[in-house]
Amino acid sequence: MEEPIVSKLLKIALYAVLALGIMGIVTLPWLLPEYTWYFYGIRDLTPEYRIFIMLFLLVTAVLGLWIIVEMIRMLDSIPQGPFIRANVRALSRLGSILFVLATIFFAKCFIYVTLLTLGGGCLFTIAGLFALTLANLIRQAVIFKEENDLTI
DSSP states (O other), X not given: OOOOHHHHHHXXXXXXXXXXXXXXXXXXXXXXXXXXXXXXXXXXXXXXXXXXXXXXXXXXXXXXXXXXXXXXXXXHTGGGOSOSHHHHHHHHHHHHHHHHHHHHHHHHHHHSOOHXXXXXXXXXXXXXXXXXXXXXXXXXXXXXXXXXXXXX
């Protein structure tokens, strides 16, 4: 089966986002003051807040890059067929990562609450539920496909 043009374009976009994400993680220590100035209007950061926001951004960025890598792996499976056990595991991992992200965002609300952080936590929760639901649907499709392959 040939890979559709849409999945090729999506894969290119995901690789671009992966590269930008890696560059963002690498440059974060130097760009953090600019980031806080742009988004919060804070120029001088206290050492405690700098450590907190640095850890928050690094952990969430690494988890976000992990999500992108999982999505690239799933797109790589399209030529052999999407209904394989590897995609079920990838979607289950995606759901778990999204729930971890939601937990981190909700925990941040106890320290420094913003509407965007609260919205992100809700969005990650819904996306995690969707990923686990999709994993269960793909799991059922894999079972049906394997049974069908045995009968032929």
